Every structure is written in structure tokens, then in C-alpha cells.
Amino acid sequence: MTYPPNTVTLVADIGGTNTRVALAQEGRIIESTVRRYQNSEYPGLEAVLREYIAAEGNVDCAAACAAAAGPVRDGVARMTNLAWTIDTKTLARATKSERVALLNDLQAQGHALGHLPKRALIEIIKATGVPRPGATQLVIGVGTGFNAAPVHETPNGRLVAASECGHASLPIRTEGDFRLQHFVEKAHGFAGIEDVLSGRGLERVYSWVSSEAGRRMDRRASEIMTSIEIEDDPLATAAGRIFVRLLGTVAGNLALVHLPFGGVYMIGGVARAFMPWLAEFGFVEGFRDKGRFSGFMQNFSVYVIDDDYAALTGCAVHLQSLMRT
Incomplete structure (x- = not known):
């Protein structure tokens, strides 16, 4: 389909592995325009966007917004798990857009x-x-x-504050957590939250569990999740339980920091993959295990967002609000 000039916006969600790009109108994604690109096949975002725009008939966009999985400062995003640096000037040049915005990916999810x-x-x-x-x-x-x-509603509109809390220290609640921390530190020098609560983090938990059992084994995250589902590897189930409990602990800690009475929303491929086992594997207990504040934790609802295009939607909504000002 051909779009008249300056009638659509371009949005991109840049993850550590894939980049999704789409067109949007009035803050809504045009689902037929969503395309996915393997980051390893491109030298940077500009090459991805130029290919996308050509595939969409050299569409002339009114504005563009990219969500990057990494810290954004002064119009520059440095990807945490990808050797790309993205800036607003490059985004404007690649899309030929009059207005551009660059967000952290979680900011886009918040919008x-x-x-x-x-x-x-x-x-x-x-x-x-x-x-x-x-x-x-x-x-x-x-x-x-x-x-x-965190997502705050203000008199001047929605404010989604950026953070890099995944690189804070892993919380220690049990003797096992302490041993897991040392296991991760030996390999990586520091045991951060992301080093355990991520796709590759699940792989590390499995390696540690197998080491504790007497013989270290390494498996891919997808294989571990399959074993949890078909119940053919007790070590995978044990790793899954540890992962979910720690996820509950960290989510509960963040809830106490930000007091999200409007709800906690978990998103991402690993969160969705664990969704069927969150209750069984102890997420609620980990979330509410806060001593005398355990009762207070009942003030917070928790959801999993099962929408692969949520960041794209957030970018589209954010652009619409910018274009109204």
C-alpha cells in the first residue's frame, strides 16, 4: 500500500537480537507493515531503516521514534547487548523525518x-x-x-523514567543465592540482576544447578524451557524454580521502590515463556516475601503483557503526543 507523504510515522523496536519496524497512524500500529530484522545481518540501524523504507515504497514519514535496549543520554543510545550506537541525527537522516525521538525500550513499553x-x-x-x-x-x-x-501521570502528560536497574547487584535471600552469586562472579566478575534474570541468565542458573548436583552441564535457554514443559530434566525444573523465585524477589523490591499502585507489568520473551509456571514456581511468594511489609505487597497487581509489538505501540503513542505539542 502507498501512503501519501507525511501521513504516517515510523517506529522501531531495537532489541539485542532483533529489530522490529512498522508504520503507524494516529498512535496505532499498522500491523500489515510490521517487519522483523536480524541485527547480526546489518552494520547498524540506518541500514535496517533504509531497507525497510525501500520495502514500503520509499514512504515519506512525518516523524520517527526508535526504542533501544540500552541507556539513552543526550539523544544517543548505546545498546547494552549489541555493538550499535544510535543517535537522533542518524534516525532523522535515515527516515527523512521532520521530527524524531529516541527512547529506552522500557520507556516505550511504559508509553x-x-x-x-x-x-x-x-x-x-x-x-x-x-x-x-x-x-x-x-x-x-x-x-x-x-x-x-516507572510510569507517572503528570499534569503535562505521561512521564516514563529511564533506568538501568538490570545492572544493579543481584539480591541475596538464601545460602543458595549466595553460592549462585559467587558462581556468576567467577565467570563474569560481577553478579548483576541481568546476569541471572534474562535468557542467558537462565542458562547460568542451569549451569550452577548442575554444578551443585555434581557435574556441570550447559544448555540453551530454549532447551531448558522445553525440558520444563515436558518434564524430562529435573535440573531444568530446579533452575526454573530458582529463576522465578528470584524474579519475584526483584519485582517485589522494585515495587517497594516505586510504589506502582496502578500495577506491575512484566514484558519480554522470557517473561512470557515463564508465564504458565509463575504461580507454581513461587513468583507470588518471592514477590511478597518482605517481612513485616508482606501484607503491604498485596496492594500491587502484577500482569504479564502478551504483546510482541508493545514497544512499537509505545513509540507510536509517544510520537502522537509530541506532534500535538
Whole structure:
């Protein structure tokens, strides 16, 4: 389909492995335009965007927004798990757009809240009360990496604060956690949250569990998840339980930091993969294990977002708000 000049916007979600690109109108993704690119096949984002624009008939976009899985500062994004550096000048040059924006990927997810279909929100924990309109929300991403972003409603519009909390220290709750920390430190020098709560983090947990059992074995995350599903490897199930408990612990810690009475929303391929086992493997217990504040934790609902295009939607919504100003 051909679009008249300056009638659509371009949005991109740049992960550690793949980049998704789409066109949007009035803050909504045009699903037929979504394309996925393998990052390893391109030298940088500009090459991806030029190929995409050509495939869409050299579409002339009014604005463009990219969500990057890494810290964004002064219009420059440095990818955490990819050797790309992205800036607004490059984004403008590649898309020939009059207005551009660059967000952290979790910021984009935050802008998507309230604009996703209800079927995409899978409730894991139900809060005891009903949140007031405009209550703070929290997005937690668990995929190639780990990060989170609080979502605040202000008189001047929505504010989604960036962070890099996945690189904070892994919390220690048990003797086993302490041994896991040392196992990760020996290989990587530092045991951060992302070093355990991510796709490759699950692989490390499995390696540690097998080491504890007497013989270290290494398996890919996808293989571990398959074994959890078909129940053919007790070590995979043990690793899954540790992963989910620690995920609950970290999510609960972040809830206490940000007080998201409007809900906690987990997103990302790993979060979705573990969704069927969160309750069984102890996520709720880990989330609420806060001593005398355990009862207080019942104020927070937790959801998994089952929408692969949520970051694209967030970029589209953010662009629409910018173009109104």
C-alpha cells in the first residue's frame, strides 16, 4: 500500500537480537507493515531503516521514534547487548523525518500502557484494592536483558523514567543465592540482576544447578524451557524454580521502590515463556516475601503483557503526543 507523504510515522523496536519496524497512524500500529530484522545481518540501524523504507515504497514519514535496549543520554543510545550506537541525527537522516525521538525500550513499553488490548494483559497477582486513576505503574522487561521503568501521570502528560536497574547487584535471600552469586562472579566478575534474570541468565542458573548436583552441564535457554514443559530434566525444573523465585524477589523490591499502585507489568520473551509456571514456581511468594511489609505487597497487581509489538505501540503513542505539542 502507498501512503501519501507525511501521513504516517515510523517506529522501531531495537532489541539485542532483533529489530522490529512498522508504520503507524494516529498512535496505532499498522500491523500489515510490521517487519522483523536480524541485527547480526546489518552494520547498524540506518541500514535496517533504509531497507525497510525501500520495502514500503520509499514512504515519506512525518516523524520517527526508535526504542533501544540500552541507556539513552543526550539523544544517543548505546545498546547494552549489541555493538550499535544510535543517535537522533542518524534516525532523522535515515527516515527523512521532520521530527524524531529516541527512547529506552522500557520507556516505550511504559508509553504503551493503556493502549494495549485487554487480551494482552494476563493477570498473575490481583491486588486487594482498586487503584485510583493516574496511579503510578511499573514496567519490567525480562528478555535478552533485564530492566524496568516507572510510569507517572503528570499534569503535562505521561512521564516514563529511564533506568538501568538490570545492572544493579543481584539480591541475596538464601545460602543458595549466595553460592549462585559467587558462581556468576567467577565467570563474569560481577553478579548483576541481568546476569541471572534474562535468557542467558537462565542458562547460568542451569549451569550452577548442575554444578551443585555434581557435574556441570550447559544448555540453551530454549532447551531448558522445553525440558520444563515436558518434564524430562529435573535440573531444568530446579533452575526454573530458582529463576522465578528470584524474579519475584526483584519485582517485589522494585515495587517497594516505586510504589506502582496502578500495577506491575512484566514484558519480554522470557517473561512470557515463564508465564504458565509463575504461580507454581513461587513468583507470588518471592514477590511478597518482605517481612513485616508482606501484607503491604498485596496492594500491587502484577500482569504479564502478551504483546510482541508493545514497544512499537509505545513509540507510536509517544510520537502522537509530541506532534500535538
